Amino acid sequence: MKKQKINLRTAFKTIIWPRRKLVFIGLFLIIVSRLAGLVLPLASKYLIDDVIANKDKEMLKWLVIGVITAIIIQASMSFLLTKILSVQAQFLISELRIKVQKKVLSLPISFFDNQKSGGLVSRIMSDVEGVRNLIGTGLVQLIGGTFTAIISLILLFRISIPLTLFILIPISVFGIIALKAFKYIRPIFKNRAKINAEVKGRLTETLAGVRVIKGFNAEDQENITFEKGAHRIFDNVKRSLTATAFMSSSATFLLGIATTGIMGFSGNAIIDGNLTTGDFLSFTLLLGFMVAPIVQMSNIGSQITEALAGLDRTEELMNMTAEDELPGRSFELETIRGTIEFNNVSFAYEEKKEVLHHISFTAKKGSVTALVGSSGSGKSTIAGLAASFLNPSSGEVTIDGTDLSKVILSSYRKNLGVVLQDEFLFEGSIRENILFAKPNATENEIQEAIKAAYVTEFTDRFEKGLETLIGERGVKLSGGQRQRIAIARAILANPKILILDEATSNLDTESETLIQKSLENLMAGRTTLVIAHRLSTIKKADQILVIEQGHIAEQGNHDELIAKQGRYFDLYTYQAKI
Template identity: 35%
Template sequence: MSRGFGAAGFGGGPGHGKLKFDDDELHSKISKQLLLRISKYFLPYWKQTLLVMIVLCVSAVLGLLPPILIQHIIDQALPDKNLHLLLLLVLASLGATVVSGLLGVLQNYLNSFISQNIVHDMKNQMYSHLQQMPLQFYSSVKQGEVITRMTSDISGIQGVFSNTIVNFASNLFILATTAVTLFIMNWKLTLLGIFVIPLFILPTRKMGNFSWKLAKKTQEKFSEQNEVIEETLSISGYLLMKLFTKEEAEYSNFKTINAEATNLQIRQSMAGRWFMMVLSTFTSIGPLLIYLYGGYLFIQGELTVGTIITFVALLGRLYGPVLQMTNLYVDIKRSAALFERIFDYFDMDPQIVDSPLALHINASGKDIEFRDVNFAYQQDKPALRHISFTAAAGTLTALVGPSGAGKTTITNLIPRLYELDSGAITIGGKDIRDFTLDSLRSQIGLVTQDTYLFNGTIKENLLYANPEASEAEIMDACRSAYIHEFIMELPEGYDTVVGNRGIKLSGGEKQRISIARVLLKNPPIIIMDEATSSLDTVSEYYIQQAMHVLLLNKTSLVIAHRLSTIMAADTILVVKAGAIVEEGTHDSLLKNDGVYRDLYNKQFEPKILS
């Protein structure tokens, strides 16, 4: 059961049904451009990375010493019964092992430092980027998808450094030093030992593609899982689920998605095990060939027993890196699936950004003007058509009309939550696109019908508008919103925790705190979108009285369905089907036999009980 839609136009969310892949798509994931893009995240830590490479190189050399020393123990110390030499060789081997272990600890620390900091940087970059995305992105993308990309996708790449780059370098050093050593010892046995290496590479490509598919599908299934959790266990979703008794249906849906994700993870795990089993079989062939041919050479007097034993031990050091490096292709494929999802978000255009020459704005005492504004959420479906009006400085402009007419859309264009398609919106005669977003939005206070409060104290929610506000300023704002006395009656007063989304407060109480928060910001422009809809009659009356003072010298736009709240507005705009069909004062509009008069009659005409 699906409740959401993909992020249309913004890269898309996880789909439902079978995913399809082709080889061309898979090849494109490990392009030179992708590798270059990934490498940029390591540049700030190049010193630590260089130190890791040095440690790996020294460790690779030290790793050769124990097998070589064993050869000397078997071929010299033991046959000669030289206890002193035996002791020196054993201590040297032990010393090499201890130093190698200490270097391994240092390497693990550096690996962790680099990988964790890269994840830290990438999460910061992702959060900052998502902050710049337009409102339209969040109205279309699935919530669980955003959380998955911010958490498990980015956290999943922290092993890229230690499991791919470091492993590759380590295995390369080990492979090079071991191969040189083996050729010096006996080039014939070395050629025989590397005879089976091509067998490791053959299944790797197919396994890499298969692993990539599974990793991508698994992450998408995690996104669906997070979406269900976010939608059904949030306050609003939880209440909806309870009221419509959908617990069983939602549990069944979650159980199905959870089972699919678990099966995908099992398939990932087992695919790797089967792959390694096949490769392990191939690795057993080499030592057997060495024992066979090496034994022949020993019988012929060309080799010693210590040489054969050391050769087999070093051959393990040769096969190990080869196995790791063939598996590296699989790891890269798996990592590419995660990087692709992350870079998909990074590549999304924020759309609404500051122009290079953007200026700071002071909107105090300046008119807001819409000049032939057109806007559509989707192509060929206009939401606003040829909107033109002026909200004079220091006046109250009301927008009324049926639901879905476009009133909220008009007000959302002023702080540039959406970008208009054509026309212009000006403040003081200057296009709002010529101002910085920060300065523009700092001049606007918005109170919406759907009040949002953080799960903190009342005081913390109020200070979100103005962190520098004093106790007196906070209380004055709350008195103006007629919520101060209620707060003081609470056991904890302003330190009362409101709960998730303010669940511990009534709708009217939340709304008045929201109004107090905007008043504390004290911007020159105030937008109220059905801000009094949750208030009782008495509270609405007091708010209206307070607004006469609070909106003095402020430019205000008020959306209202209850016409009683905007009768005293300086200008009333009647919006219908995305267009302004009437404009005037309350009295002038009543004289017309139009939409406003029809709305007024429906609200205020006497109700006759039959």
């Protein structure tokens, strides 16, 4: 699908028009405010030519009352404008962040494999902020400024046509410069968002991996990497500042010429009697009312350009195809029995570089299938396919005879439990991490899960028990403790299909014995795929698949494979000697 570039027209259609009532209220307020603002320059003419010339104190009183009233109206309208539209803009930013975050989480695992988490955070949190210049006061001020400039221009023509035509020349030149500058600046803003995302992504990784950095004495190396990123941001900002500075300087120069010309023209006209002093004062003030919005519009134009650049990047994410939006995903699983079958499945992370070749096997309902083999043989890829994190390049993976590529994934994954080798825990308490699998679980269910996973074996020693805070990624716990929390989480989820990826690899011998007992209870009656490093833990598996270089080298139960004295026999006897 061809990507549609976000411009003011598409932004108006998708963002502004749905909120037209508020925008129209904002326009009404700013028009009233700007009309009230014109009272002062218009009143100055009557002050000079009529009130002072005729020494009319009564008229002076009403003139002052009129100007004060206009100032009160102008201030009130400005307050309401900011209150209504700025608040709405912030609300819209929150809505967009929520929408983008939902979209990101709906994308396939392969998307995240090629992205930095910090960069995605930047895109969710920062790219949408510019929308405040579309719904907030920015766009309305742009329109209000245009309205003020047009009204001021009409009034200027009424005072002096030659003088007004003269000042239009430098203003027109400035307008042309501004339009070209905006066209030049937009790609810079878009690239800045990209650089910001990359630098924030690396910074997030640095902070998360601070123990590795200090362990290898690599602080200087990371400082240099961040310094390069900071300089890239600086170079980008410098380019945009140069362009905006050129616009500002052009405005100062051209408007300076216009002001000098006005001095000469108007001075000569007053001497000749073709222009009154009041007309001159009124003209000067009205010129300010016309020029100020034009200069302001150049700044607002930069903000809107930056907003559109951010929305461009947001739109790129929103246009990506979610997992459940892939063609053919329409079948919703009501209930499942749990039989998983691989039919001639091949898979490649990169085109023409297959890591699995024609894999076929059946994991029957309630059975335990173990995957063993050397590192990089394809075990985790098979598990990823079974978990629907990946899609086969060819062949099919089925659940109870239904092709997984046609299933609405949420209906499958609600029956799925996963315990990974490097299990992820969220910052918070032990209880919160276990409840993640089932937020509405009862206290009895929680207690059963933590006892089955032998979590109480270490939480009973903690002062706060299950309420103990574990730090980011569970950094305050040992590997074995983190793994037991992950297993308790899977037990609480009560899945029909269970995938264990080296689930006992981080445990000491004592912990492994405890966990092995809990896993036996957990696996009972569930279809389980186990990636095993310690082969002693899978002796009771219904079938064992020996994976080598993306192929099934051997298949059978423990006794059958030992009797064959093949690859599994070699692996098992080697570990037994160790």
